[in-house]
Structure formats: C-alpha cells, structure tokens
Amino acid sequence: MTDHLTSIQTGLRSELRQLVRSQLHLLLEQGNLEGAKALLVPVKPVDIAEVIEGLPESMQVIAFRLLSKAEAIEVYEHLEPTTQQALLQKFKHQEVLDIVDKMSPDDRARLFDELPAKIVRRLLPQLSPHERQATAILLGYEEATAGRIMTPEYISLKETLTVAQTLERIRNLANASEVIYYLYVTDTSRHLAGIVSLRDLVISSPDTALGDIMTRDVICVHTDTDQEEVARMIQRYDLLAVPVVDREQRLVGIVTVDDVIDILQQEATEDIYALGGVQSDGDNYFQINLVTVVRKRVVWLLVLLFTNTVTGSIIKSQEDVIAKMAILTAFIPLLTGTGGNVGAQSSTVVIRGLNTDQIKDLGSGKVIFREGMAGILLGLILGGLAMIWAYLILKTHFLVAFSVGISLVGIAFLASVAGSFLPFLFRSVGLDPALMSAPFITTVVDVLGVFIYFTIARTILGL
Missing domain, CATH: 3.10.580.10 (CBS-domain)
Structure with a gap:
C-alpha cells in the first residue's frame, strides 16, 4: 500500500513539473516575468532545477534570474553540470561570484571539476578567504575519494x-x-x-x-x-x-x-552504460552534443566490427563443409546470439556482485565454477530445445540437429565461463570490468563459438 501511494505521489509530482514547465515556457514567451516569478514561488528548488533544464537555453538564464539569491544558489546546486556551465557563460561576472561563493564547498568543488581550468583559475582567487581555503583543500584530494566529496561544514x-x-x-x-x-x-x-x-x-x-x-x-x-x-x-x-x-x-x-x-x-549509470559498450564520464547522456555521443559509442562498435570480420574469416575457412551441408549456416545466428546472451547474464551478475561485495567471500574460483555449471545446465536445456526444433519443425537431418544441440551446450559453457572470468581478470589489472567485459565476451563467443560449431559438425557429420 505504501509503495502504491509513493508511486502515485511520484507520478503527480512528475505531472506537476511538466505543467509548471509548459506554463513557465508560455509566460516567458509572452514576456510575463511577474507571472513566471509567481509561478515558481511554491515550487521546491530541486523541481525548479528540473523545470529550468527542460527550457530552451535562451530561456534558462531568464528563468534563473527570477529567483531570489538564496533560492538561486540552492537551485543551481541541483542543476546538471552542463546546464551549470551554460548558465555561467551567460551570467555577469558578479552574478557568478555571488552564486559560487555561497555554494556548499563540496558542491563548489564538484562544479570546479566540470569547469574549464582557465575559468576555475579566474574564479578561485576571487572567492572569500574562508570559502577559497575550503575549496582549495577539497580540490587537493584525488577525484572520486572521500576527501573530494566531503563537506568541511560540521559541528x-x-x-x-x-x-x-x-x-x-x-x-x-x-x-x-x-x-x-x-x-x-x-x-x-x-x-x-x-x-x-x-x-x-x-x-x-x-x-x-x-x-x-x-x-x-x-x-x-x-x-x-x-x-x-x-x-x-x-x-x-x-x-x-x-x-x-x-x-x-x-x-x-x-x-x-x-x-x-x-x-x-552515478556509478550505477556508468555501469549500465559500460555494459552496453558506451563510455561515460558521469555526464547526462541526453544533454551532450551529437559528436560527443558518437565518440563515446564508436570505440567498442569498431571492436565488434573487427570481431565480425574475424568470425566471417572463420566461416569462410569452412567453405568445404558449407558446400556439402549449407543448412549449417542457418544456425550460426542462433548459436552466437544465444551464447552472447548467456555470457551477458553471467558477466552482469558477476559485475554486480563485485560492485556490491556480495561475492567477496566466495572467491573468483568458486564463482567461475558455479557459472560454468550453470552454463552446462542452460546449454543442455537450450540445446535440447534447439535440437528438437531443428529436427521436427525445420525437418533438418538428425545429425545436423544433434550438432546444433551439442554445440549449444559447449557455447553456453564457454560463454558462462568467459562472462564470469573476464570481469575478475579486468578488475585485477585495474580496468573497468563493466566497460571491458561486454565486447570481449562477444568476441570470445562469436569467434570460438563458430569454431566449436563447425568442429563439432565436421566430427559428427564426418565431413
């Protein structure tokens, strides 16, 4: 019941923000600044920040200047880094100082991390002595550490x-x-x-x-x-x-x-992006320009493109088998696709376990063994179903169907072991398991999976 009420309240607040945004947009278009200012009075700072982010850039600075100084500082702290930077470029110098000097030290340090170095060098000396010292101390610690994200404001x-x-x-x-x-x-x-x-x-x-x-x-x-x-x-x-x-x-x-x-x-978002082969620097993905979007996504797509060329080369090397039994090629997408899904499942649970320390006491050996056994069981189930489907529905030769079933067992086992082993390997050498695992699992499953399939088919069919 409580969860249901919470869901309803969340939905109502979301609808309220959309309503405020549309009304604010209309009032600013009409030049009714007093009406726009009155509209924002009962709205909470965090909601105002989201409303402002949804406005066109030309209206964002106008809406922000309608706020009182105290409220403007609180709203500014809730804005996305890209919006913060965009507003700073449009503010007068004194406006910038008034906002930045009154921010919490940890929020100010986070902002300075996002700003170009030349702007930070210009702003830092002009802060009040106390705030300048507090910010300099925080910026002196390494990024992503407790010292960098802490606040010195305590009793x-x-x-x-x-x-x-x-x-x-x-x-x-x-x-x-x-x-x-x-x-x-x-x-x-x-x-x-x-x-x-x-x-x-x-x-x-x-x-x-x-x-x-x-x-x-x-x-x-x-x-x-x-x-x-x-x-x-x-x-x-x-x-x-x-x-x-x-x-x-x-x-x-x-x-x-x-x-x-x-x-x-932020960490969950980065891990989810990484699992999809997208590099993330903590920015809001939908607020960065198209060129940056392409740059973040193209690296691993090129890796996968190269992988597919290797897979194609392996298939080409089996021309004599394919010439005698062309039906074998029809099952390649099924085998590699299923193997990729099994590997993705294994890597996802292992990466999540690494991030939450849930598998800390088990050790890598037990985790990999467990996932390998799961891969065999999954392979037996999926391979059996694939064999029945190929033999009874597609009317394929029994030995071909049997080759598909046995290959799927081997590929599922391989994918599970790779999906659980690679995150441990990359973490041990200081690389991000989430970002590195997905493309390498695809590489292993595609290349070795096709090789396993044709090797088994050759053996069983006597080709």
Missing part, C-alpha cells in the same frame, strides 16, 4: 561540554553546518574521539557531560577512501553522514547521505 565539540552548553552551541552554529543530527567530539588536536546524536542530547540531562554519553567506537573513513566504498559504508550502517579523517586521525569533514545517493546513481 565539532569537546567532551567536557555539558548537554546544555552543547545545545546552545548548536543553536549558534546550525546555519554553518550541513548536518546537525550527528555531532563530532574531538580532542585539542582535532583527533576524532567520539560521536553524539541529536537524539542522545535531547533525552539526556542538561548537566551531563558529552564524554558520558558519546559513542567512542566511531565508524569513519579516510580522505583517500574510494567514494564507492564510502557509499557502501553509509548504506551498510544506515548512516546519515560519515566522518572523514586524515592520516593522523584528525577530523577534516563529513560525507552526507545525499551525496552518497548521487554517487550510487
């Missing part, structure tokens, strides 16, 4: 403070912190000593010292921890934020759950 306390003193401090610093549900206790050298939840504070006596109620066994990550590992940790322990410490265990920032959701979505 740090000493364990000698009482609950009453802490609550007063929270009131004074709440606006300067991104999260107040967790409070971090540090010593005089900023070493992370413990953590206190807002709930613990509320239910504790005002005179109680933080040292008496804080949790000393703190889950934390280091600045060089990979962002995917940070996301998995927050997901595993159901945290709203995780503290980030440097090599000396000094608290330097926190990673919040909203950033983790963005990371998980």
